[in-house]
Amino acid sequence: MLRTRKSWTSIFETPAPGRRSDAGPPKPLESEPVSVLTGSRVNPCDRLEQRWYANAATPARERPKCATGEEVDAFEQRNGVKLPADLREYFQRLNGIDMDAGLFRFWPLARLISLKLPPSVLGEADRYFLFADYMVGTWYYAIYLGDDPFLQNRVILPDFPSHPVIAPNFSEFVELYLTDSPRLYGNQ
Numbered sequence: 001m002l003r004t005r006k007s008w009t010s011i012f013e014t015p016a017p018g019r020r021s022d023a024g025p026p027k028p029l030e031s032e033p034v035s036v037l038t039g040s041r042v043n044p045c046d047r048l049e050q051r052w053y054a055n056a057a058t059p060a061r062e063r064p065k066c067a068t069g070e071e072v073d074a075f076e077q078r079n080g081v082k083l084p085a086d087l088r089e090y091f092q093r094l095n096g097i098d099m100d101a102g103l104f105r106f107w108p109l110a111r112l113i114s115l116k117l118p119p120s121v122l123g124e125a126d127r128y129f130l131f132a133d134y135m136v137g138t139w140y141y142a143i144y145l146g147d148d149p150f151l152q153n154r155v156i157l158p159d160f161p162s163h164p165v166i167a168p169n170f171s172e173f174v175e176l177y178l179t180d181s182p183r184l185y186g187n188q
Contacts, residue, residue, distance in 0.1 A: 044086055044089075044090060044170065044171045044174035044175075045086075045089050045090055045093045045094055047174060047175075047178055048090070048094055048106075048174060048178075049093070049094060051100070051178060052094070052097050052100060063094075064094070064095045064096050064097070064098075064108050065095065065108075066091070066092055066093060066094065066095045067091040067092055067095050067108070067109040067110075068092070069092065071091075071109060071110075072088055072091055072092065072109065075109055075112070079114065079129075079145070081127065081129075081145035081146065082145065083145065084145075084152075084153050084169065084170060086169065086170050086171045087131075087143070087153075087170045090170065091108070091109040094106075095108045095109060096108040096109075096111070099136075102180070103134060103135045103136070104132065104133070104134050104177065105132060105133050105134075105136075106131065106132045107130070107131050107132060107133075112129045112130065112131055113129065113130050114126045114127070114128065114129050114130075115128040115129070115130065115142055115158055117158070122158070122163055124144070124146050124148065124151070127144055127145055127146030127147075127148075127151075128142040128143065128144050128145075128156065128158060129142060129143055129145055130142050130158070131143055132173075134184070134185070139157060139159065139184075139185065139186070140157070140158055140159055141155055141156075141157065141166065141173065142155065142156055142157075142158045143155050143156075143170060143173075144156070153168065153169040153170060154167070154168050154169065155167040155168075155169070155170065155172075155173040157186050160186050164186055166183055166184060166186075167183070
C-alpha cells in the first residue's frame with residue numbers, strides 16, 4: 001500500500017508551531033509515496049522505464065506513443081472514472097509495453113476495457129478495467145477505478161473464481177511485477 005497521507009501517529013510527532021523538531025530525518029512528502037513492501041520511495045514509472053528500457057540503444061520509435069493529458073481526460077469522461085495519479089503518470093510517460101522478457105504485457109490507455117461480468121459475480125464489474133496480462137492472456141489484471149473508497153485502485157485477478165486482490169493500487173502492483181512476486185500468479 002502506498003502512503004500518500006500522514007498517518008494518524010504523525011499528529012503526535014509534528015511539533016507545535018514555533019517549536020523545534022528533533023524528531024530525526026524528514027518524513028517523505030505526500031507526493032513521494034512509500035512502498036509498504038520495500039519501505040522505499042516509489043516512482044513506478046521510473047522503475048518500469050529502467051526495467052523496460054535499460055538498454056540505452058532502445059530507439060524511441062520502439063516505445064509506445066505516450067497518452068496526452070487530453071486523452072487521459074477523455075478516457076475519464078467517457079468512462080465516468082478518475083485515474084489515480086500514479087496510473088495517470090504511467091500512461092503519460094510510458095503507456096504500456098507490447099511484451100517484456102517475462103511475457104507480461106502492459107496495455108496502452110487506448111486498449112483499456114472494462115470487465116463484462118454480471119453484477120452478481122463481481123459488484124461494479126464495469127468499474128474494473130483490464131490493463132495488463134501475462135503469457136498472452138493466461139492471466140489478466142484489472143484495476144478498480146470507481147468511487148467506492150474500500151475498493152479504490154485495487155488490482156485483482158478477474159479470471160480467478162474469488163477475484164483475489166493482488167495489490168491495493170497500481171504502484172504496489174508494479175512493485176510486485178518488478179520483484180516477480182508469486183502474488184502476481186494468484187499465490188497469496
